[in-house]
Amino acid sequence: MHRLAPVRGDRRCRTATGWKRKAPRHDGGIGPRNPGWYADRGHRRGAAQGIGAATLRAYVAAGADVAALDVNAEAGSAAAGAAHAAGPGTARFLRCDVGSRASVEDAFGTVADDFDGRLDVMKGTVYTNQSAFRLMRAHGGSIVNFTSGAALKPYPRGAHYSAAKAAVAAWTRTVAREWGRYDIRANSVAPAMRTPMFEAYLARLSPAGLESLRTRHREQIALGGQLGNPETDLAPVMVFLAGPGSRFITGQIIPVNGGMESVR
Numbered sequence: 001m002h003r004l005a006p007v008r009g010d011r012r013c014r015t016a017t018g019w020k021r022k023a024p025r026h027d028g029g030i031g032p033r034n035p036g037w038y039a040d041r042g043h044r045r046g047a048a049q050g051i052g053a054a055t056l057r058a059y060v061a062a063g064a065d066v067a068a069l070d071v072n073a074e075a076g077s078a079a080a081g082a083a084h085a086a087g088p089g090t091a092r093f094l095r096c097d098v099g100s101r102a103s104v105e106d107a108f109g110t111v112a113d114d115f116d117g118r119l120d121v122m123k124g125t126v127y128t129n130q131s132a133f134r135l136m137r138a139h140g141g142s143i144v145n146f147t148s149g150a151a152l153k154p155y156p157r158g159a160h161y162s163a164a165k166a167a168v169a170a171w172t173r174t175v176a177r178e179w180g181r182y183d184i185r186a187n188s189v190a191p192a193m194r195t196p197m198f199e200a201y202l203a204r205l206s207p208a209g210l211e212s213l214r215t216r217h218r219e220q221i222a223l224g225g226q227l228g229n230p231e232t233d234l235a236p237v238m239v240f241l242a243g244p245g246s247r248f249i250t251g252q253i254i255p256v257n258g259g260m261e262s263v264r
């Protein structure tokens with residue numbers, strides 16, 4: 001399939017004053033400096049912290065040119081600046097509220113201009129998926145959405161979250177079926193990671209609640225008894241889902257949770 005051939009040709013990188021041309025980097029195969037088609041351009045959201053920030057760093061480290069979207073402009077531009085400085089790929093930050101269709105369309109308009117209308121990898125849900133589809137249908141691509149273990153089991157005191165995350169998984173499997181004809185894959189990841197979101201949740205627990213959660217994690221997380229590290233436990237899966245190794249995987253929920261929940 002033509003999409004799986006490494007991309008050849010000039011690349012652009014962002015400088016303080018804009019984008020500039022770089023020498024061609026892809027010359028075949030997959031590797032940190034030779035990442036193949038998937039890593040040539042990327043786009044994702046929620047990049048300021050947690051899973052988003054870890055994925056941003058992993059994609060840029062794999063050689064991707066990434067547009068990082070987040071509603072938090074200060075933390076988002078700091079994360080994109082650090083990833084860009086580390087290279088070898090590039091990163092730029094765009095402020096975007098993924099709950100606003102206008103904000104998403106605005107950001108994707110900029111992405112389309114910057115990436116010459118081509119987008120290979122996308123993480124986010126409805127508005128962002130729809131905007132990504134418009135850019136991906138000519139060349140194919142990979143969409144990675146975020147569901148949760150809360151969508152797979154009862155989640156007391158979190159019914160809305162559980163329902164919303166089940167909707168993400170349902171949306172993803174349906175668009176995977178509809179958009180497969182355009183060589184667009186769509187999967188959802190169900191993570192269990194220590195991120196600022198999780199730390200904020202811990203801070204709201206009573207000492208007894210905290211102890212009970214730790215006990216549950218020790219009993220249920222087969223690998224290590226605690227939540228994972230987004231840098232080492234999730235970011236490599238994100239790179240895999242972006243790349244040709246996952247070319248025959250679509251419509252799936254991928255649990256990355258140390259064995260806490262299983263998809264039946």
Ligand SMILES: NC(=O)c1ccc[n+]([C@@H]2O[C@H](COP(=O)([O-])OP(=O)(O)OC[C@H]3O[C@@H](n4cnc5c(N)ncnc54)[C@H](O)[C@@H]3O)[C@@H](O)[C@H]2O)c1
Pocket residue numbers: 045046047048049050051052069070071072096097098099146147148149190191192193194195196197198227
């Ligand atoms: N951490 C986990 O174990 C876990 C478990 C299940 C699901 N998830 C899902 O994974 C995703 C990332 O989780 P995380 O733990 O990294 O969360 P986090 O709260 O640490 O980070 C979320 C990021 O999204 C940004 N954001 C929030 N609202 C936004 C909006 N409207 N527009 C643009 N950006 C916005 C925030 O500024 C932040 O940078 C979430 O969808 C979460 O529900 C995480």
